Amino acid sequence: MNYIGSETIETERLILKAQTLEEQKRLWEILMIPEVNKYYLTVPPKFKEKLLDWSKQEEFYKKNMKSAYNKDVFIWSIFLKENGECIGRISCQESGLDLSIRDVGWYIDPRYQGNGYGTEAAYAMIDYMFTKVNINKIVTGAAINNKASWMIMEKLGFKRQDKTKIVQYTFLDELTEDYSYTLDKEDWFTLKKNRGR
Ligand SMILES: CC(C)(COP(=O)(O)OP(=O)(O)OC[C@H]1O[C@@H](n2cnc3c(N)ncnc32)[C@H](O)[C@@H]1OP(=O)(O)O)[C@@H](O)C(=O)NCCC(=O)NCCS
Secondary structure (H helix, E strand, O other), X not given: OOOOOOOOEEOOOXXXXXXXXXXXXXXXXXXXXXXXXXXXXXXOHHHHHHHOOHHHHHHHXXXXXXXXXXXXXXXXEEEEOOOOOEEXXXXXXXXXXXXXXXXXXXXXXXXXXXXXXXXXXXXXXXXXXXXXXXXXXEEEEXXXXXHHHHHHHHHOOOEEOXXXXXXXXXXXXXXXXXXXXEEEHHHHHHHHHHHOO
């Protein structure tokens, strides 16, 4: 693996940049929208109240930003080129002991969803992780009810596994069934070749 951190990634309509404190309040506001956090947040439910209170979160975000430029951190804020607005976040985090096998996460401000931004950011981030960082595999999941997210995975060549997983999401009282997906480096390069880019 090449530890190069979250370098700036430019796509047709977006700029993905390493996080700074400046946009964190906006990102927190987006994340606290129920339709955004419903199938995204998995921190233990006992933190629910704290999560909803910016005065308590600010310290956490400030601390977090100290590692934003670390070479082993792969987390980006997503900006719209058109107006410079921060519209979401995308990440590729550790998922176990083997650091070359990683998980992914993404969210987009509901005001901007349905325009292909999620797919555009995910394609660019995943390509960066396989091509430049040289990871071997992505192992991830998405709630069966979260079609927008697993549609991105399927469009980008992720393979749905036979077994589903039961997940406790932070703000949902009931347990949720998730699809599990994997994407190997070889499959990514085959997909790219077939797409002609
Ligand atoms: C998942 C998410 C990032 C997608 O962002 P987006 O910018 O709307 O994504 P896209 O516009 O690229 O759409 C992705 C696909 O899902 C489809 N889609 C979008 N919203 C949908 C919805 N509500 N229901 C079903 N399909 C939907 C789109 O049509 C598109 O498929 P297509 O290209 O075949 O038309 C966004 O819905 C989100 O932030 N969700 C909340 C956070 C979350 O759940 N994150 C993922 C955790 S695994």
